[in-house]
Amino acid sequence: MKPLRLSSLDPVRMPEWRWAPFLSHAINALIPLKPEPYPVAPEFLQREGKTGSKSQPIKVTTCTWACRTKKFRQVRAACVEAGSSASVLNFVINPYHTFDLPFFGADLVTLPSGHLLALDLQPAITSDERHTKQVWERLMPIFEQWRVRLPEGGPIPEEAKPYFSPGFIWTRLHLGSEGNQLIDEVIMPAFRDYLNLYLDLVEMAEEVSPQRAFKLLEGQKRYLSYRAKKDPARAMLARFHGHQWTESYIHNVLFDL
Ligand code: DBV
Numbered sequence: 309m310k311p312l313r314l315s316s317l318d319p320v321r322m323p324e325w326r327w328a329p330f331l332s333h334a335i336n337a338l339i340p341l342k343p344e345p346y347p348v349a350p351e352f353l354q355r356e357g358k359t360g361s362k363s364q365p366i367k368v369t370t371c372t373w374a375c376r377t378k379k380f381r382q383v384r385a386a387c388v389e390a391g392s393s394a395s396v397l398n399f400v401i402n403p404y405h406t407f408d409l410p411f412f413g414a415d416l417v418t419l420p421s422g423h424l425l426a427l428d429l430q431p432a433i434t435s436d437e438r439h440t441k442q443v444w445e446r447l448m449p450i451f452e453q454w455r456v457r458l459p460e461g462g463p464i465p466e467e468a469k470p471y472f473s474p475g476f477i478w479t480r481l482h483l484g485s486e487g488n489q490l491i492d493e494v495i496m497p498a499f500r501d502y503l504n505l506y507l508d509l510v511e512m513a514e515e516v517s518p519q520r521a522f523k524l525l526e527g528q529k530r531y532l533s534y535r536a537k538k539d540p541a542r543a544m545l546a547r548f549h550g551h552q553w554t555e556s557y558i559h560n561v562l563f564d565l
Pocket of ligand 1: 387414426540541
């Protein structure tokens, strides 16, 4: 039996979960910011389910790790472990709208067809230099350094483009040793670099005026309602845990502003 998780800060322990080192790294990097629990209803802290066939069922576990800090409204990790069917870490940092900060977003997805990997510092308002310039200037050299070592992930929907930075890392890798090596040698250090840069921007960030904060809040709401509406995990989560649970999880936990 897995120990029940009672707080959003309780450790996520799922044997075989592909993305454990990434979540550990992020949690450790957040320690200096003094994380406090984020309210998450018990049915979303840990949920068991089943997939596969009647004769060969596969156990599914979905856990949510989350916190808040002085400058972060919500940091949350959706962690899915379903054996050979899926292993996912979807990790988003939501800053308070009183700071001119982007989101930190990572989507690390392992499916039977391969790994699908996304990493970005996503703007709340793309068409606003004051919001993007300082971030992109520092992000682009890091992006250039890692993306040359990764295959292109292929087209993304046109309507999604306003929500990405030009430093969006997006790749698909094969399962097996070749993919694993790229995850260790490229995706992990890129994740560390993006998070380091992000935490540096956060440390420097100072509160903005109420007018500016209002504009940022509108941008954040637009971004999160887009993510909730188009969540690519919706079908998978509904298969694992049912429609009702999934809709509530998407709207009340994952994208809850
Ligand atoms: N994606 C989420 C959440 C997930 C999740 C909350 C709880 O936003 C997983 C889990 N993403 C997930 C899964 C798939 C994708 C795909 C399971 C595969 C869906 C499937 O093939 O059935 C990046 N993720 C994708 C895709 C993109 C992203 C572009 C492909 C979509 C498609 O082909 O239709 N997600 C997107 C993104 C961020 C992100 C840019 C932020 C960095 O989190």
